[in-house]
Amino acid sequence: QVQLVESGGGVVQPGRSLRLSCAASGFTFSDYAMHWVRQAPGKGLEWVAVIWFDGSKRYYEDSVKGRFTISRDNSKDTLYLHMNSLRAEDTAVYYCAGDPGGYHLDSWGQGTLVTVSS
Amino acid sequence: QSVLTQPPSASGTPGQRVTISCSGSNSNIGSNYVYWYQQLPGTAPKLLIYRNNQRPSGVPDRFSGSKSGTSASLAISGLRSEDEAEYYCAAWDDSLSGGVFGGGTKLTVL
Numbered sequence: 001q002v003q004l005v006e007s008g009g010g011v012v013q014p015g016r017s018l019r020l021s022c023a024a025s026g027f028t029f030s031d032y033a034m035h036w037v038r039q040a041p042g043k044g045l046e047w048v049a050v051i052w053f054d055g056s057k058r059y060y061e062d063s064v065k066g067r068f069t070i071s072r073d074n075s076k077d078t079l080y081l082h083m084n085s086l087r088a089e090d091t092a093v094y095y096c097a098g099d100p101g102g103y104h105l106d107s108w109g110q111g112t113l114v115t116v117s118s
Numbered sequence: 119q120s121v122l123t124q125p126p127s128a129s130g131t132p133g134q135r136v137t138i139s140c141s142g143s144n145s146n147i148g149s150n151y152v153y154w155y156q157q158l159p160g161t162a163p164k165l166l167i168y169r170n171n172q173r174p175s176g177v178p179d180r181f182s183g184s185k186s187g188t189s190a191s192l193a194i195s196g197l198r199s200e201d202e203a204e205y206y207c208a209a210w211d212d213s214l215s216g217g218v219f220g221g222g223t224k225l226t227v228l
Contacts, residue, residue, distance in 0.1 A: 103151070104168050108164070
């Protein structure tokens with residue numbers, strides 16, 4: 001069955017960096033675009049970034065442009081989110097989600113919590 | 119403030135029909151598919167409706183979606199207690215070159 005497992009979350013000080021990973025199984029990872037979506041405590045869903053199935057295109061939400069980098073390793077069926085210059089407002093549960101095409105997020109991980117605090 | 123606008127709350131009694139609206143613009147709903155997600159408390163979101171009105175396998179036909187112009191709606195008929203959840207609409211936005219979500223609607227089954 002389709003499974004997405006995020007890891008790498010934790011508590012980090014403002015201005016520091018963190019890398020999230022998302023291990024995929026149960027489907028052909030290289031056929032899917034992959035997204036990161038976050039949810040601040042008690043708030044709604046916020047789209048963060050997407051990477052095309054072959055890594056050829058990447059798009060970001062405005063507040064993370066220049067600070068976050070989405071990448072993937074299709075040989076390892078793994079998605080990444082490199083987060084630099086973290087701010088308190090980046091505190092959220094970060095979900096990875098698989099997309100067979102058209103912003104169609106048909107599979108989601110369980111999420112990993114990132115807390116930015118001094 | 120979310121790019122897509124949803125009512126913050128909705129409610130109904132068991133067996134009733136409830137609709138949740140989602141309003142956007144030409145750059146998102148007006149030119150792209152709409153998706154709906156259900157998020158039960160403490161869990162990850164789940165795809166409920168894709169491409170405006172299609173149901174993934176396993177989603178009951180009590181759930182239906184529609185789209186007209188720059189607005190969309192989710193209808194839930196035969197309301198059940200297990201439908202109590204947060205519901206989000208979503209679409210790609212061509213102007214932003216990014217995904218957008220509605221602010222979410224908390225559905226309460228009275």
